[in-house]
Amino acid sequence: MTDISTPQVKPDFMRFVRSNIRDYALLLSLLAIMVFFQFNTHGTLFRPVNMTNILLQNSYIVVMALGMLLVIVAGHIDLSVGSVSGFIGALAAVLMTGTSPNPDLFTIPKFDFVTASIICLGVGAAIGAIQGYFIAYYKIPAFIVTLAGMLIFKGLALSVLGGASVGPLPATFQLLSTGFLTDVFDVQLLGAPFNLLALLIGTLITAALIYFNFKERRSQLQHGLAEEPEAIFYGRNLLIAVALIGFSFIMGQYKGLPNVLIVMFALIALFVFITTRTTFGRRIYAMGGNEKAAKLSGVNTERLTFWIFTIMGALAALGGLIFAARLNVATPKAGAGFELEVIAACFIGGAAVTGGVGKIVGAVIGAFIIGVMNNGMSIMGIGIDWQFVIKGAVLLFAVFLDVKFKNRG
Amino acid sequence: MQPILEMRGITKTFPGVNALSDVDINVRPAEILAVVGENGAGKSTLMKVLSGVYPHGTYSGGIYYEGVERKFNKISDSEDLGIIIIHQELALVPLLSIAENIFLGHEPAKLGVINWFEAFARTKELLKKVGLNEHPNTLITNLGTGKQQLVEIAKALNKKVKLLILDEPTSSLNETDSNALLALLMEFREQGISSIMISHKLNEISKVADRITVLRDGMTVDTLDCHAEKISEDRIIKAMVGRELTDRFPPRNAKIGEPIFEVKNWSCYHPLHADRQMIKNVDLHVKRGEVVGIAGLMGAGRTELAMSIFGRSYGQKISGNILINGKPVDVSTIPKAMDAGLAYATEDRKTYGLVLIDHIKHNITLANLDGVAKYSVVDDLVELAVANKYRRDLGIRCSSVFQTTVNLSGGNQQKVVLSKWLFSGPDVLILDEPTRGIDVGAKYEIYGIINQLAEAGKAVIVISSEMAELLGVADRIYVMNEGKFVAEMPAKEASQEKIMRAIMKSWGKAND
Ligand SMILES: Nc1ncnc2c1ncn2[C@@H]1O[C@H](COP(=O)(O)OP(=O)(O)OP(=O)(O)O)[C@@H](O)[C@H]1O
Ligand SMILES: [Mg+2]
Numbered sequence: 001m002t003d004i005s006t007p008q009v010k011p012d013f014m015r016f017v018r019s020n021i022r023d024y025a026l027l028l029s030l031l032a033i034m035v036f037f038q039f040n041t042h043g044t045l046f047r048p049v050n051m052t053n054i055l056l057q058n059s060y061i062v063v064m065a066l067g068m069l070l071v072i073v074a075g076h077i078d079l080s081v082g083s084v085s086g087f088i089g090a091l092a093a094v095l096m097t098g099t100s101p102n103p104d105l106f107t108i109p110k111f112d113f114v115t116a117s118i119i120c121l122g123v124g125a126a127i128g129a130i131q132g133y134f135i136a137y138y139k140i141p142a143f144i145v146t147l148a149g150m151l152i153f154k155g156l157a158l159s160v161l162g163g164a165s166v167g168p169l170p171a172t173f174q175l176l177s178t179g180f181l182t183d184v185f186d187v188q189l190l191g192a193p194f195n196l197l198a199l200l201i202g203t204l205i206t207a208a209l210i211y212f213n214f215k216e217r218r219s220q221l222q223h224g225l226a227e228e229p230e231a232i233f234y235g236r237n238l239l240i241a242v243a244l245i246g247f248s249f250i251m252g253q254y255k256g257l258p259n260v261l262i263v264m265f266a267l268i269a270l271f272v273f274i275t276t277r278t279t280f281g282r283r284i285y286a287m288g289g290n291e292k293a294a295k296l297s298g299v300n301t302e303r304l305t306f307w308i309f310t311i312m313g314a315l316a317a318l319g320g321l322i323f324a325a326r327l328n329v330a331t332p333k334a335g336a337g338f339e340l341e342v343i344a345a346c347f348i349g350g351a352a353v354t355g356g357v358g359k360i361v362g363a364v365i366g367a368f369i370i371g372v373m374n375n376g377m378s379i380m381g382i383g384i385d386w387q388f389v390i391k392g393a394v395l396l397f398a399v400f401l402d403v404k405f406k407n408r409g
Numbered sequence: 410m411q412p413i414l415e416m417r418g419i420t421k422t423f424p425g426v427n428a429l430s431d432v433d434i435n436v437r438p439a440e441i442l443a444v445v446g447e448n449g450a451g452k453s454t455l456m457k458v459l460s461g462v463y464p465h466g467t468y469s470g471g472i473y474y475e476g477v478e479r480k481f482n483k484i485s486d487s488e489d490l491g492i493i494i495i496h497q498e499l500a501l502v503p504l505l506s507i508a509e510n511i512f513l514g515h516e517p518a519k520l521g522v523i524n525w526f527e528a529f530a531r532t533k534e535l536l537k538k539v540g541l542n543e544h545p546n547t548l549i550t551n552l553g554t555g556k557q558q559l560v561e562i563a564k565a566l567n568k569k570v571k572l573l574i575l576d577e578p579t580s581s582l583n584e585t586d587s588n589a590l591l592a593l594l595m596e597f598r599e600q601g602i603s604s605i606m607i608s609h610k611l612n613e614i615s616k617v618a619d620r621i622t623v624l625r626d627g628m629t630v631d632t633l634d635c636h637a638e639k640i641s642e643d644r645i646i647k648a649m650v651g652r653e654l655t656d657r658f659p660p661r662n663a664k665i666g667e668p669i670f671e672v673k674n675w676s677c678y679h680p681l682h683a684d685r686q687m688i689k690n691v692d693l694h695v696k697r698g699e700v701v702g703i704a705g706l707m708g709a710g711r712t713e714l715a716m717s718i719f720g721r722s723y724g725q726k727i728s729g730n731i732l733i734n735g736k737p738v739d740v741s742t743i744p745k746a747m748d749a750g751l752a753y754a755t756e757d758r759k760t761y762g763l764v765l766i767d768h769i770k771h772n773i774t775l776a777n778l779d780g781v782a783k784y785s786v787v788d789d790l791v792e793l794a795v796a797n798k799y800r801r802d803l804g805i806r807c808s809s810v811f812q813t814t815v816n817l818s819g820g821n822q823q824k825v826v827l828s829k830w831l832f833s834g835p836d837v838l839i840l841d842e843p844t845r846g847i848d849v850g851a852k853y854e855i856y857g858i859i860n861q862l863a864e865a866g867k868a869v870i871v872i873s874s875e876m877a878e879l880l881g882v883a884d885r886i887y888v889m890n891e892g893k894f895v896a897e898m899p900a901k902e903a904s905q906e907k908i909m910r911a912i913m914k915s916w917g918k919a920n921d
Pocket of ligand 2: 452453454819
């Protein structure tokens with residue numbers, strides 16, 4: 001056999017940092033942005049109430065970004081998610097309140113919120129499936145199909161609501177976005193009630209995460225695969241621990257952990273798992289990287305695309321439900337412009353327009369970068385006009401850095 | 410004689426790899442210098458350094474051209490001085506015409522308005538020089554690879570070439586086209602143009618080269634002067650691999666059984682032109698333990714035949730039957746074909762073979778992810794073991810299996826594609842130009858693998874434009890021309906002349 005040992009340069013600290021620079025840059029940007037606003041809002045940003053607010057305000061963007069990341073990695077785009085989430089919010093309101101848009105013609109029975117929510121998620125998935133069907137099996141570019149979808153569901157949302165706002169929604173449903181995990185302890189901290197459960201759950205999650213990290217590290221070491229320098233590994237885990245426990249501590253000082261945060265975390269964990277560990281995820285990356293090669297390797301690219309859009313539809317619906325529950329009313333304008341923030345989150349998070357590249361965690365961080373900026377700029381009293389300008393510039397800058405780093409290879 | 414080009418002490422490293430270390434080469438005026446070496450030896454990298462693809466400062470060492478030290482920062486710097494490179498993978502725009510491609514970026518224009526009359530006239534001249542009989546308006550997609558290669562050379566001539574660099578120019582050409590190209594190089598030599606030619610086809614090198622520089626593991630190991638002594642192919646191989654290689658083909662003792670793969674009355678039409686029949690009533694069978702070759706010229710329809718069989722991945726209005734072990738099977742989609750035990754390793758590794766932005770490990774397991782997964786969850790360690798096994802078995806030269814495939818040398822990319830299909834565990838393996846761009850040593854390994862598969866009772870079909878290869882590995886050879894099988898012969902009785910004669914005899918008759 002020919003000798004395959006290529007002269008190897010020993011893996012070293014700087015080289016590792018350089019090859020992962022995108023990930024670090026992203027995380028550091030989020031931190032820098034947070035610190036920046038912490039100062040410029042005179043310490044408002046990190047206040048428990050405000051942190052809770054940032055989470056609630058962004059939960060639906062994060063949820064939709066999870067699906068969008070799959071779509072973008074697959075080499076597509078979905079412009080319809082804003083309209084679809086608005087439409088689903090409207091549908092939910094109509095079903096839960098039993099409001100007919102045209103009472104003279106027909107009436108709508110009043111559904112309990114669980115049934116209504118399930119119907120809504122189903123409708124969302126079906127919408128995604130229909131769009132995915134055209135994209136996958138008729139090869140119509142996703143840009144066109146979802147642009148059409150954007151218009152169609154914008155119209156349908158208006159029509160379902162009869163042009164008016166519908167509300168209020170059942171109180172139990174609102175809990176999805178406004179409720180918190182009830183504390184089981186009764187603790188005081190510095191004379192104020194403290195939600196010990198939040199801190200406890202935060203610590204548990206941290207412990208679990210670190211446990212798995214160490215377990216993986218051990219198996220990597222055993223197989224001589226550990227590329228990450230020791231210092232970075234420990235530093236990274238320390239950072240995770242500080243951030244998560246610190247975060248749950250802050251949350252504990254207000255009302256604790258919001259229900260929607262639990263939903264969000266569960267979904268993030270699920271999607272990280274799907275994208276990094278399953279054959280389904282692997283095939284998405286392969287398809288986005290080279291569709292022809294993936295197809296010739298037996299990947300059923302049509303079916304894969306179809307499912308990706310179906311998932312996206314369901315997540316858009318969930319986003320719509322969360323948003324409606326948060327506002328306690330469905331308005332014809334709900335969802336407008338969400339698609340822009342969701343797409344921007346993915347690209348800021350490092351996904352490539354050409355497909356095949358992108359990480360769930362990146363998209364989530366991207367969503368929070370936008371979220372923190374929205375929040376911070378509002379507190380600082382920057383007008384909505386300049387907020388758009390600044391967000392646009394940040395998006396361009398992030399992608400510019402991407403391209404620059406890639407060209408240097 | 411003062412050399413036209415000298416490269417001294419060139420060292421180039423990539424993260425994790427020393428691609429070149431302290432390489433010296435020189436080229437004299439009006440000579441053909443062949444550069445040879447195993448896959449990953451650094452040949453393409455050296456040429457990229459020379460032509461400015463890797464700018465000055467990203468490598469160490471000096472380039473002296475026409476007696477002056479040069480520091481190229483971009484490709485056009487070297488082009489301006491008459492150094493033109495034609496890369497391993499052709500770089501023409503498929504949907505533009507010949508003339509448009511030749512003048513791309515150098516259009517004869519006044520105030521931004523292109524003078525197409527002049528462009529056409531000059532294109533015609535250039536095409537005549539390279540011996541290509543095509544209209545300047547013809548689109549590149551409508552040309553075969555051989556002709557595209559000639560267009561590349563015409564393009565080079567248009568830029569007043571003094572030193573022409575060809576990276577594996579004949580790897581996808583058939584014998585006739587290759588010979589035409591080599592003749593052209595010799596003609597250039599008469600006119601005072603020097604060439605550097607990289608090739609794995611040693612017979613061609615012996616034919617045209619004045620000197621041969623051999624690279625191994627990123628170092629110059631030898632430069633042989635073909636005029637001072639007679640250089641045999643074995644001598645070159647020895648310098649390349651560092652040891653004797655007595656046989657080009659591993660010994661084969663075939664135990665041939667009953668037919669396990671049969672294609673009956675197979676027809677297929679062009680995907681865009683529904684009235685153009687590409688495959689005409691082809692019958693084919695492979696017996697257990699047998700290696701079957703399909704010979705033919707470029708454009709004979711061999712790839713189209715294979716792809717239309719493999720899950721209808723080519724063409725339309727496909728008809729015919731496929732039998733495996735005597736039973737009809739459904740191969741109407743790629744997953745179904747794979748389930749039936751088929752595998753097809755493409756000839757076009759960049760477009761159809763690899764996910765270039767992904768690393769070796771992921772590429773190798775892509776066609777058989779379930780083989781490294783439990784309940785659809787991929788087991789990283791199992792996957793890693795699989796990837797490393799194939800890296801070892803096929804001698805894939807890389808820093809690790811986590812190296813991105815786009816950064817692999819051409820031959821090593823080919824090995825990754827092969828690994829992928831070997832891992833899919835097929836019963837019927839169709840290999841389309843399996844050794845294109847692969848060095849002699851690795852070819853031997855691949856033939857060995859083909860033999861092993863056959864011995865394990867699989868059916869192997871090898872499509873190749875290198876007749877010597879087919880004669881060496883196959884037990885039986887079909888000859889294809891213009892979409893039809895025009896002859897069939899046992900390899901023992903076959904010869905290059907017989908195959909060519911069968912093709913010649915069939916010309917024009919194919920449409921009866
Ligand atoms: N951009 C890159 N990044 C990392 N490694 C690279 C890069 N380009 C080339 N290499 C490595 O450099 C070595 C030399 O590659 P090169 O393409 O020059 O080989 P070659 O002699 O042309 O081989 P072949 O005959 O297969 O074409 C290989 O090990 C390859 O993996
Ligand atoms: Mg090469």
